[in-house]
Amino acid sequence: MKRALVIGASQSLGSHLATRLASNGWQVVGTGRRPASEVPGSEGFAYERLDLSDPEEAHRFLEGAGSDAYDLVVHNAVTYGAIPGKPPALDELEAMFRVNALVPYRLLHGVLAAQPTDRFCSCVVVNSDSIYHATKQSAPYAATKAALRVLTTSLADTFRSAQVSVATLLLGPLPDPRKLADFQRVAERHDVPVEDVKRAFLRKANPFYVIDDLIGFDACYRSVEYLAGLGPAGNGMVCRLDGGSAGSLI
Ligand SMILES: NC(=O)c1ccc[n+]([C@@H]2O[C@H](COP(=O)([O-])OP(=O)(O)OC[C@H]3O[C@@H](n4cnc5c(N)ncnc54)[C@H](OP(=O)(O)O)[C@@H]3O)[C@@H](O)[C@H]2O)c1
Incomplete structure (x- = not known):
């Protein structure tokens, strides 16, 4: 049976991806911060609590489920930060960068490095069109996602000759x-x-x-399936499902 890890599976797009994968026959491990009782569809997959703001928890995860073999790893977790309209304090900014970019980079590096060399693993990192059109309100969030985009490229490069591909799924409003x-x-x-x-x-x-x-969850799910199905050719790929927000010839 194919195995998938969905980081950030406790609501919205993440829970949709985890439950869809599970209902399509995948064995799924999904993570989030809230208790399993508050996770829609969590009876269909193995739910583990994982707070990315806590480096110790990420470390513990890497020593447990994070070191298992997966055919697909989807990174979906995100934080949108504190009060909209107010410039975030330095510690809030640091926390946002930690959860949205720095810990995912370290975590994905650890999970992908632990993959067996005789089995192919596709990793899809969910990102946002916000990296192309930050406003004064969204700039801190967009900057964290831009950092994740660059770090994802570095993961693709790091694992290029391994049995791993790392792609970006860049989304517009969900x-x-x-x-x-x-x-x-x-x-x-x-x-x-x-x-x-x-x-x-x-x-x-x-x-x-x-x-x-x-952008419907179904289109997101099918894009994840598509990227995973590309195998090694998907390494470094960006799939944009954002309505042309990064610019258009028209
Ligand atoms: N929403 C949009 O319109 C939109 C647009 C473009 C791109 N995206 C991208 O799509 C993805 C999903 O977005 P979404 O709006 O569906 O997100 P969401 O509903 O806020 O869910 C995010 C997931 O991340 C988890 N999470 C949040 N903080 C965490 C932390 N400190 N440690 C571990 N997990 C944490 C949440 O778990 P808990 O809830 O259990 O804490 C949840 O499972 C993100 O990558 C986002 O950038 C979204």
């Missing part, structure tokens, strides 16, 4: 529960259809978007 709840609130407040709020959000969030809808 239908995460927070966003959907915000849309609903705004729609009710202004008495307009929720679809109108969503379209306005997409136009305002990034004028370069050429999408009229959020």
Whole structure:
């Protein structure tokens, strides 16, 4: 049976990926901070608590499930930081870089280095279109994801001649529960259809978007499957599912 590790599997896209993989016959280990009782679909996969802000926990994970053999590793965990609109304090910035870039780099390095040499492992690192269009509000978050993007490239280079590929799945706005709840609130407040709020959000969030809808979890799942299916050719690849937000000829 094929084995997958999904880091950041406790809600939203991560829990979708873990449960979809499990229902498609994969044996899945998924991680998150919250207890298993609060993780949708966690009965379908082996859930382990892992807080990336705690280096000791990451170290312990590497000595346990992190050193198992996997055919697929998906890194999805992220923190969006503290209060929006307020410049983060230095310790908050450091914490965001630790969770979004530095610990994932160390953790993925450890997991991939532990893979058996006779079995191929695909690693997909989920990233964000925010690295191309930071605003003064999103800049600290976007900077952490830009750092993750560079560190992912370095992992691809490090494991180039091993039985490992490391690819980036770069996403535009997802239908995460927070966003959907915000849309609903705004729609009710202004008495307009929720679809109108969503379209306005997409136009305002990034004028370069050429999408009229959020990026669905199904498209994300199929992109992960596609990247994993490429085998060694997927090493260093970037799959952009972001509505052309990184720029367009049009
Ligand atoms: N949401 C979007 O619109 C959007 C757009 C573009 C790209 N993306 C990318 O898509 C991915 C998923 O985003 P999302 O919005 O679905 O994320 P999310 O709902 O906030 O979930 C992130 C996951 O990361 C885990 N996590 C957070 N802090 C952690 C920590 N300190 N240690 C360990 N795990 C931690 C969460 O676990 P707990 O909840 O249990 O703490 C959860 O499982 C991210 O890489 C993000 O950059 C998202």
